[in-house]
Amino acid sequence: MEIKSVKYRIGKNYGFKALVIIFAFACVVPLLFILSYILEQGITKINWRFLVNVPRPVGETGGGIVNALMGTILIIICASLIAIPIGILAGIYLSENKKSRLAYWSRLCVDILQGVPSIVIGIVAYFWLVKPFGFSAISGSVALAIMMLPIIVRATEETLKLLPASLKEAAFALGMPFHRVIFKVIVPVGISGILSGVMLSIARITGETAPLLFTAFGNPYLNFKIWKPMESLPHVIFTYATSPYDEWKDLAWGASLILLVWVLLLNIFTKLITRKWKVQL
Amino acid sequence: MIIGLLMIVLVLGILLTLVVKSLPSIQALGLKYLWGKTWDPVQDIYGAAPFLLGTLISSFLALIISVPFSLAVAIFLGEYYPNGWLPDFLKNAVELIAAVPSVIYGFWALAVLVPIVRTFETNIGVAPLGQGIFASSLILAVMIIPYAASLGRSMIQLVPSQLKEAAYGLGATRWEVIRSVILPYTKSGLFAGVLLSLGRALGETMAVTMVIGNTSLMPHSIFGYGNTMASVIANEFTEADKPVYVSALIELGLVLFLVTVVINLIGKKIIDRFTND
Numbered sequence: 353m354e355i356k357s358v359k360y361r362i363g364k365n366y367g368f369k370a371l372v373i374i375f376a377f378a379c380v381v382p383l384l385f386i387l388s389y390i391l392e393q394g395i396t397k398i399n400w401r402f403l404v405n406v407p408r409p410v411g412e413t414g415g416g417i418v419n420a421l422m423g424t425i426l427i428i429i430c431a432s433l434i435a436i437p438i439g440i441l442a443g444i445y446l447s448e449n450k451k452s453r454l455a456y457w458s459r460l461c462v463d464i465l466q467g468v469p470s471i472v473i474g475i476v477a478y479f480w481l482v483k484p485f486g487f488s489a490i491s492g493s494v495a496l497a498i499m500m501l502p503i504i505v506r507a508t509e510e511t512l513k514l515l516p517a518s519l520k521e522a523a524f525a526l527g528m529p530f531h532r533v534i535f536k537v538i539v540p541v542g543i544s545g546i547l548s549g550v551m552l553s554i555a556r557i558t559g560e561t562a563p564l565l566f567t568a569f570g571n572p573y574l575n576f577k578i579w580k581p582m583e584s585l586p587h588v589i590f591t592y593a594t595s596p597y598d599e600w601k602d603l604a605w606g607a608s609l610i611l612l613v614w615v616l617l618l619n620i621f622t623k624l625i626t627r628k629w630k631v632q633l
Numbered sequence: 634m635i636i637g638l639l640m641i642v643l644v645l646g647i648l649l650t651l652v653v654k655s656l657p658s659i660q661a662l663g664l665k666y667l668w669g670k671t672w673d674p675v676q677d678i679y680g681a682a683p684f685l686l687g688t689l690i691s692s693f694l695a696l697i698i699s700v701p702f703s704l705a706v707a708i709f710l711g712e713y714y715p716n717g718w719l720p721d722f723l724k725n726a727v728e729l730i731a732a733v734p735s736v737i738y739g740f741w742a743l744a745v746l747v748p749i750v751r752t753f754e755t756n757i758g759v760a761p762l763g764q765g766i767f768a769s770s771l772i773l774a775v776m777i778i779p780y781a782a783s784l785g786r787s788m789i790q791l792v793p794s795q796l797k798e799a800a801y802g803l804g805a806t807r808w809e810v811i812r813s814v815i816l817p818y819t820k821s822g823l824f825a826g827v828l829l830s831l832g833r834a835l836g837e838t839m840a841v842t843m844v845i846g847n848t849s850l851m852p853h854s855i856f857g858y859g860n861t862m863a864s865v866i867a868n869e870f871t872e873a874d875k876p877v878y879v880s881a882l883i884e885l886g887l888v889l890f891l892v893t894v895v896i897n898l899i900g901k902k903i904i905d906r907f908t909n910d
Binding site for chain 1: 636637638639640641643644646647650651654701702703704705706708709710713723725726727728729730732733734735736737738739740741743744745775778782806807808809811829832835836837838839843863866867870871883886889890893894896897898901
């Protein structure tokens with residue numbers, strides 16, 4: 353290595369530091385732009401009628417997105433009902449059986465599931481549920497539940513792994529059967545980590561559009577039947593954002609703001625939980 | 634036990650469904666499918682090359698744009714300033730980037746980014762389309778920053794302090810420590826982070842669909858219209874009327890699934906090896 357003057361090296365050192373700082377904070381700029389733009393566009397579109405009306409045909413004012421709002425809530429509730437029990441049980445299984453071969457493959461599959469593109473899950477849900485039963489909200493829920501699973505499983509497994517073994521041994525020493533140890537000791541102690549995993553997974557799927565394109569499909573009317581097509585916030589944004597009509601674009605901006613606020617609140621709430629209970633995720 | 638099996642069954646079920654449903658097109662088209670340059674459902678010609686190429690170009694372009702930024706975030710948070718309110722702010726902001734739904738990125742890109750790209754294209758003298766591969770790469774680049782950044786940060790924090798201190802003891806400046814100790818030590822970990830970002834970029838659907846322009850022709854420049862595997866599925870799946878057409882689309886999904894699975898598994902393996910050492 354050739355010898356360079358100390359001044360040159362110090363200069364290079366500071367130059368690089370400045371470069372790192374500039375590049376690092378440049379990442380925040382697009383985020384701020386997006387958040388402020390959505391806020392600016394969306395805030396003027398939201399009013400009472402926007403929240404309680406269904407969309408009107410082009411040319412009429414006063415349309416709303418209540419169908420999408422209710423649809424998203426219902427689809428997410430159904431997805432959670434499917435994914436949470438399975439996810440938590442799988443997480444418990446994986447943390448209880450660290451070494452077995454089945455657990456190894458199972459863990460691998462959870463990893464794979466985490467990386468599967470959402471559109472592929474949409475296709476699969478289409479063949480499992482839409483082909484036999486027609487477009488329905490429940491098929492969208494199943495697709496979203498598949499996406500929630502890996503996050504819940506991981507969070508549960510990581511949390512339970514960190515619990516001291518003495519806790520479980522104490523319970524066994526008192527003569528408790530296995531299932532009672534799990535549900536009365538292990539799960540209550542690890543509930544904070546599990547809960548934040550669940551919240552995180554809900555935040556992650558709330559904005560998912562691709563799996564809903566072929567499953568819940570969309571519906572311009574208010575609908576509470578889970579066996580019928582249902583509208584959802586991300587889907588309404590997608591269809592109206594790519595439409596040429598200004599009234600529909602306005603609806604999409606309002607819906608974007610609501611979706612964004614919802615997702616950000618969920619994320620902040622998860623953050624607070626993890627900070628309060630000092631969970632590592 | 635049963636639950637453990639369920640995970641395996643689920644993944645195998647996904648794979649099996651994709652394979653079975655794409656059999657008609659595999660049988661009808663064979664390997665020609667992968668490098669056929671024409672995609673014309675009306676005449677029953679299905680070549681996936683335009684979409685494979687479109688996916689590769691847009692993802693790698695996004696990766697090239699985003700890597701300097703995510704690396705900077707990783708170095709900033711991992712080495713220069715691990716604690717304090719400003720780094721905390723940066724860390725949370727970068728995590729928020731991952732939290733924003735992709736359809737919102739797409740909408741924003743359509744309303745704000747596309748006109749900017751159009752002006753830029755006018756200035757450099759190419760057809761000012763606005764939409765196209767370049768615009769979608771830009772928005773993808775923003776979306777994938779957090780994945781490489783957060784992994785890179787934890788990898789950089791794993792560098793043993795003795796190594797760094799030894800280098801400082803020899804009179805190295807901070808930049809020299811970063812370049813000749815931290816970066817070589819974390820090389821494989823950083824690579825894994827980039828791989829995971831790539832996996833995200835390949836499968837990203839909504840934002841790309843909204844700004845890429847959606848054409849079935851071979852992409853001829855990064856400023857032209859294009860289409861990716863995911864976006865073509867999103868656009869045409871519900872409209873596909875012929876069995877071969879549907880199954881050709883599913884075969885795209887199968888390819889996408891296999892590619893992302895391989896990328897993610899390699900990434901996970903590298904991370905596991907790195908953290909166990």
